[in-house]
Amino acid sequence: MKQAYTFDDIALVPQFNNVPSRTIPSLETWLTKDQKIDIPILAANMDTVIGPDLAKILLAYGSMPILHRFAPMETQLEWVKKFEGKCYVSTGLFKEDNVRLLFDNGALGVCIDIAHGHCSEMIKCIGNLKKTHPKHQIIAGNVCTSMGYHDLANAGADAIKVGIGGGAACTTRIVTGFGVPQFTAIRDCAETANRLRVPIISDGGIRNSRDIMLALAAGASSVMIGKLFALTYESAATRIYNVERGEYDKKYRGQASQDFQEDYYGQVKTNTVPEGISFIAPESGTASKLIDELLGGIRSGLTYGGSKSIKELQRKAEFVQVTSSYGTESNPRPV
Numbered sequence: 473m474k475q476a477y478t479f480d481d482i483a484l485v486p487q488f489n490n491v492p493s494r495t496i497p498s499l500e501t502w503l504t505k506d507q508k509i510d511i512p513i514l515a516a517n518m519d520t521v522i523g524p525d526l527a528k529i530l531l532a533y534g535s536m537p538i539l540h541r542f543a544p545m546e547t548q549l550e551w552v553k554k555f556e557g558k559c560y561v562s563t564g565l566f567k568e569d570n571v572r573l574l575f576d577n578g579a580l581g582v583c584i585d586i587a588h589g590h591c592s593e594m595i596k597c598i599g600n601l602k603k604t605h606p607k608h609q610i611i612a613g614n615v616c617t618s619m620g621y622h623d624l625a626n627a628g629a630d631a632i633k634v635g636i637g638g639g640a641a642c643t644t645r646i647v648t649g650f651g652v653p654q655f656t657a658i659r660d661c662a663e664t665a666n667r668l669r670v671p672i673i674s675d676g677g678i679r680n681s682r683d684i685m686l687a688l689a690a691g692a693s694s695v696m697i698g699k700l701f702a703l704t705y706e707s708a709a710t711r712i713y714n715v716e717r718g719e720y721d722k723k724y725r726g727q728a729s730q731d732f733q734e735d736y737y738g739q740v741k742t743n744t745v746p747e748g749i750s751f752i753a754p755e756s757g758t759a760s761k762l763i764d765e766l767l768g769g770i771r772s773g774l775t776y777g778g779s780k781s782i783k784e785l786q787r788k789a790e791f792v793q794v795t796s797s798y799g800t801e802s803n804p805r806p807v
Contacts, residue, residue: 476656478638479683483798485790487778497774498781499767501693502671503536504581504609504630510534512688512782513766514673516639516698517541517562517583519732520724523708524551526701529759531558533767538562538583538611540708542727542736545570552579560611565593568600581609581630587644587728587747588636589613590620595627602628614675616657618664625670633696634661638676640699641726644747655690662691662786681769688770688782689789699724700766704759712752725750 491497501512515522515530517538527537539551541562548570552559557578562585563571571582584597589612598610612624613633624632637644637651645651652660654677661672674692678684678700687695702709702724709722725731726748733740740746756762779785 476653477793478653479655479677479686480796480799481653481793482655482686482791483794484685484689484773484777485792486776487788487790489775489778491775491778491780494768494771494775496780497771499770501782502631503673503694504611505670506630507536507580507609509536509694511763511767512684512692512694512770513763514538514694514696515701516675516696517560517585518698518702518727519543519736520709520722521698521702521707523706524554525706526704526708526759527551527555527559529706529763531555533763536560536580541567541585545573548574549577552577560609565597568597571601572604575605575608579608581611583611583613583633585613585633587614589633590615590617590623595623598624598627598629611673613673615661616652618660621661621670621672622664622668625664625668629670631671631673631693632661633673633675634658634692635674635676635696639726639748641724641729641748641750642676643726643749644728647745647747655686658687658690658692665691681766681773684766684770685773685777685785689777689785689791691786693782699753700756700762701759703753703756704762705755705757706759711755714754717754720755721752722755723750723752 499511503509517540519540519542530537538560560581561574561579562583609630611631612629614636616636621632634657638654658674671693673694674687675696678695678697684695703722712721714721729748729750730746731750777785
């Protein structure tokens, strides 16, 4: 039986550094096979995360907004036109005509977004969209195995989302027993990515810049973040005034949560069990502040890795397995 690791189980070993300043490393990376972004950070395409306000900020930093699919088609068309084509859209299965309409109105690409992306219907959907719009980019997911990555890459995906069950509002692993710890999922897929050259988007489990560094070093080209962005001022999450604290909270939910299903479908789907939760947490500040903090950590991390780029980091990365005591030793202990 193979052993698998979460981000908490692994640490990076510092390398010889010939990078004189933390301002020197490039954070440019491949979003898809044919498109680059300036920073390796994406906001999750969830209804309590991404909206027009956050999308503007992401574009200003050189990221790419991937708009969620849980709004009426009229609203999605408005979003695409608003951003003059500088955005991706999202879809589930069996909505190919909607995607084509969004493509024809300027969307650069689509994220085909289902919980278990390693399936025959996903492969059909990728092929059908590539037949009519071969130059539009397709992000497909989610998978957590090298075979899943391989099959979606061979089907024509231009980027693949890796991660099942690691999100802050996800309970898939608890409900079903399935899922691979995120660090190992990335590493396994990256071994195949070295041959097929389809970028990996690590989706789930990001709590700070440390987790981002581990995901990138393991082989991801970018990371997708949900909760951290959901708690920012500009997110699409509902803003709730907390009378006791005199401050605002945000409501974050998984798309498979009971709260979402009752809100979006009017009931929990028949013959399904929710695989996510919803919760309220304190608003954290602006999205710009969050992005600046994360990018600062990444830049610093690249110098510890003796790397001027994400690709160099991946070439030089050396990992060690750590125990739970590593976390205790690593955190401040003022008392």
